[in-house]
Amino acid sequence: MQMEPSVRLHWNWPCLAGWIRCDGGKEGSGADMAGKPRRPELDCQGPVADLEVHLTPDWWSRQFNAIYLKSDGDIVEDDENTCNDLDAMIAATGLEQQEFFLDLCCGQGRHSLELARRGYRNITGIDQSSYLIRLARKRAAAMDAVVTFRKGDSRRIRSPQIPFDCVAIMGSSFGYFETPEEDFSVLQSVKKVLRSGGRLFLDLPNGEWLKTNFEPQTWSWLDRNHLSLYERALSRDRSRLIARAIYIHKRRGVLEDHFYAVRLYSFEKLAGLLEQAGFTAVQNSGSVENRSVRGQELGIMANRLLITAQAT
Structure with a gap:
């Protein structure tokens, strides 16, 4: 099916209200994209004056589920994007097949599994999403890949028996926590599990670029029946990009209405934290380009920083 690309717009909420159910999960709106019952996170609230007011500190603990893969799958389930990410990481870090590698915030394991397919060994993937870790394990079993996937908190990584040679945080997965101090704790946690001289690879949104180039409002068709509506705005202190995503079935109505955020780092700011x-030998390793197979906007994946650093 030929999908329409994402579209810039000013929403006509009175028009939308005729077919978007905003009843917070009452009969007729309580199914996710897989047809399973879902517990609503928030009522659909129509237009809101301030996105930041509705942001919860732990939004990330609920965001990464089946609907996330449906909505972002045109980017994060695309093999070409995954290979491009890994090619950039390997070029920047010199990762060798026998080295011990941690894919932190690994999601559904796409980077780890591609490394395994290429013959890399000693791979561990950690993510806070139970759903995505289960999916990663299922996919590893299906391809007979030897990868260790486990649920964990990136701020408190469990010490391995053998320190890692390289840790990567890929796919714009850094900067989700409520405070800069929590982001800093991620870097400290990574430092503790790396061997002396081990490498850290960070792939994160280009904060300075996003501040002036984000799309305030977009909508995108996901398939024949599902669409997503997005609102975005800078936080009051301009340190984060706040976003709202509403996922809709064109007949059943709202499936999810949630708010999320990413902290906007410049290279200079993050180099100071590292x-x-x-960490030493902090370097800007360029960028990487991804695509949307639906021809739609890339959001925080549109312009990224690749940063490498070495543990002392």
Whole structure:
């Protein structure tokens, strides 16, 4: 099916209200995209004056589910994007097949599984989403890949028996926590599980670019029956991009209405944090380009920073 690309718009909420159910999960709107019952996170609230007011500190604990893969799958389930990400990471870090590698915030395991397919060994993937870790394990079993996937908190990584040679945080997965101090704790945690001289690879949104180039409002068709509506705005202190996503079935109505955010780092700001956390040789390793197979907007994946650093 030929999908329409994502579209810039000013929403006509009175027009939408005729077919978007905003009843917070009452009969007729309580199914996810897989047809399973869902517990609503928030009522659909129509237009809101301030996105930041509705943001919860732990939004990330509920965001990464089947609907996330449906909505973002045109980017994060695309093999070409995954291979491009890995090619950039390997070029920047010099990762060798026998080295011990941690894919932190690994999601559904796409980078780890592609590394395994290429013959890399000693791979561990950690993510806070139970749903995505289960999916990663299922996919590993299907391809007979030897990868260790486990649920964990990136701020408190369990010490391995053998320190890692390289840790990567890929796919714009850094900067989700409520405070900069929590982001800093991620860097400290990574430092503790790396061997001396081990490498950290960060792939994150280009904060300075996003501040002036984000799309305030877009909508996208996901398939014949599902669409997503997005609102975006800078936080009051301009340190984060706040977003709202509403996922809709064109007959059943709203499936999810949630708010999320990413902290906007410049290279200079993050380099300072890395040095405070005990890293040296901090380098800007360029960028990487991804695509949407539906021809739609890339959001925070549109322009990224690739940063490498070495543990002391």
